[in-house]
Amino acid sequence: MKFPDKPPIIEYKHELRSRYGETDRMGYVYYGRYLEYFEVARTEMIRSYGLSYRELEESGVMLPVIHTEIEYKMPILYDEKMKIKVMVFDTPAVRLQTFYEVTTSATDDVHIYGEVSLCFMNAETRRPCRAPESFINSIT
Template identity: 40%
Template sequence: MKFNETKIRVRYGETDKMGVVYHANYAIYFEVGRTEWLREFGLSYRGMEAEGVMLPVVSLTINYKNSARYDDVVKVKTTLRKMPTASIEFDYELRNEADVLLATGNTILAFIDTKKNRPTRCPKYLLDKLQN
């Protein structure tokens, strides 16, 4: 399936007193990966929202393997798990510069029609871009 890789440098404010990344920040790294994955296809959350579609996270799983630390450059690999329907699902791998696996994860996001505040199907323009 289609994937994107992006790099993030761990900032001091994302760590605890021991210089280890606070666990909740992994979800933020996954969000950066998703955002960059969309950009690779010429899309953005802002553009989708302007079209009346929102993508709230309905499920998040993180499996911690090793610690990310202050000033590490981490690579987030974001992979589309399957073609979207009324939801879109991503798998993640987070690795450091030595290629050590730091965490794996998964998110499911629902497509929501903002005018009706109800679930909707994946927009055709996104499906079209994914099929190329």
């Protein structure tokens, strides 16, 4: 997975602890859970700028996921505290592209790399639209 070769315009960190029900028989966090963790971190990142998904939806704009990519480097175990770093490298236009690094205190190495792209969509027409000006103004 290749991250852009420039500094991010947004960098947000969120902490979560893996729960027993999120692990498999080996005690590893189940691979499908990472997209949920990314969503939690991304939602909190947006909230940290004074916005919320709910407000976007109430204003008629939805943000469906259009692409995901995950690279698993090392497992995360039950009850480990994860640090999820969300990065945005480009000002959103029609697409919001977010990148992720998941680490723990167990090692300095990154456990998981991820990328999730979302599309701003008009809720009524279900067609792509430009990011709302209020969204752009809040994050820049």
